[in-house]
Amino acid sequence: MATSDFVLGGLASVGATFFTNPIEVIKTRIQLQGELAARGSYVEPYKGIVHAFITVAKNDGMLGLQKGLVPALYFQFIINSFRLSIYTTAVEKHWMHNKNGEISYGLGLMWGAIGGVVGSYCSSPFFMIKTQLQSQAAKQIAVGYQHTHTSMMGALSEIYKKNGIVGLWRGSLAALPRAAVGSGAQIATFGKTKAMLQEYDFVTHPTYNSFCAGLIAGSIMSVAITPPDVISTRLYNQGVDAQGRGLYYKGWLDCCFKILRTEGVYGMYKGFWANYLRIAPHSTLVLLFFDELIAMRQKYQ
Template sequence: MATSDFVLGGVAAMGAGVFTNPVEVIKTRIQLQGELAARGSHAQPYKSVFQAFVTVAKNDGILGLQKGLAPALCFQFVINSFRLSIYTHAVEKGWVHNNKGEISFAKGMFWGALGGVVGSYCASPFFLIKTQLQAQAAKQIAVGYQHQHASMSDAIRKIYRKNGVFGLWRGSLANVSRATVASAVQIAVFGQAKSLLKENGVVTHPTILSFCSGLAAGSFVSLAITPLDVVTTRLYNQGVDAQGRGIYYRGWLDCVLTILRSEGVYGLYKGFWPIYLRSAPYSTLVLLFFDELIALREKYDLHY
């Protein structure tokens, strides 16, 4: 696995993360809105994606739309450094190709999922902190459990002092499941779409090809991960007792069943539209940036 691929994957993801973090803030708020309450029986400060942007900017300030940016960028760097470099290494070794030399959808999903498992587990503490910081809001628009963290470093100190190292990895199973599905679908669809568009002559320009393939990947990702994303957000944001146990949910399965009992199937699909609005451009940007950075590296290697 080339070290340069590891770094380039992380840098590409951070570039995309800066642009998509405001949508992630909105997504987190909508997923926590009406937690464990029947539909229509709770206050609804966030009524739509656009209205939510206005509400956050009005009550938390413009910078409120970038809450949790530092841990979000750290999370993106770690998870994508692993998953993109693992996938690229597999491509270079021919591990994702079939007997005809074409990219296999199934093999692409396997290597994408493997990278997602490794990356998401290593990056789990950053996702935990990101979620808790993004949920913090002015009293009049607050939803979900409100953690009082001043910054990423403050959150790390508080969690470590209260629950030790394991507290930083609380809920990691949910995030691994979410990231595995997202990574497998994103990378497999990206590779398949790229091959189909190129081989059929639909798109030939490298940058436009990467853009279209990333857009297709993001669209499929948003359909696949919404319930898993809701569960991850709920588990990460819930408060914990003195023993480090969640006050709302005992684990992944309990979270799913509790949401279904309290909020119905609708509860598992909260935040679908912001997930879609984030996933499509995010996948497009991160995979486009990664392809372009790889091209620059190869160009540089040829010159030197």
């Protein structure tokens, strides 16, 4: 794995996160509203994406739309450093190619999932803090369990003092299905789509090719990742008792069953459009920035 690819993968995601974090805040709030309540039985402070933007800006201020930005940058840098560097290594070593020399979608899924799982586990504490900070809101629009963090470092210190290293990695194993599904779908689709667009002369310009492939990959990813993303958001945001055990859910499967039982299939797709509007442009920008940074590195070598 090239060190430069590791760094470039992280930098590409950091650039994209500045643009997409506000929609991530909206997505988190929508996923948490009506937690474990039947549809139509609760007050909805966020009645759609546009209304949610206005509501957050009005009650939390414009800076409220960038809540959790710092841990989000750390999370994105770490997870995408692993994902994208593993992806490029797999491509360069021809680990993603079949016997005919073509990129295999199945192998792309496998290597994308591996990169996502490694990156997700290593970056898990920052994803948890990001989620908890993004959910914090003014009392009149608060949804989900409300933590009292004032900063990323304060949150990390508080959790470590109460529950140690285990507390910082709480929910990390449950987040692995999210990472495997989302990353696998994105990386496999991106590699295969790039090759097909070039092979059939649809989009051959390198920048446009990366942009189109990234957009398609992000669309596929958003459909695949929403249910495990809802579960991860709920698990990371829930409060814990004195022994560090979750107040609402015991784990991934328990969370899944409780959501389906109380909220139905609809609950598993809460925040889908917000997720799509975040993932599609974020995926496009990350993969585009990454390809452009790789091209720049090769140009000046």
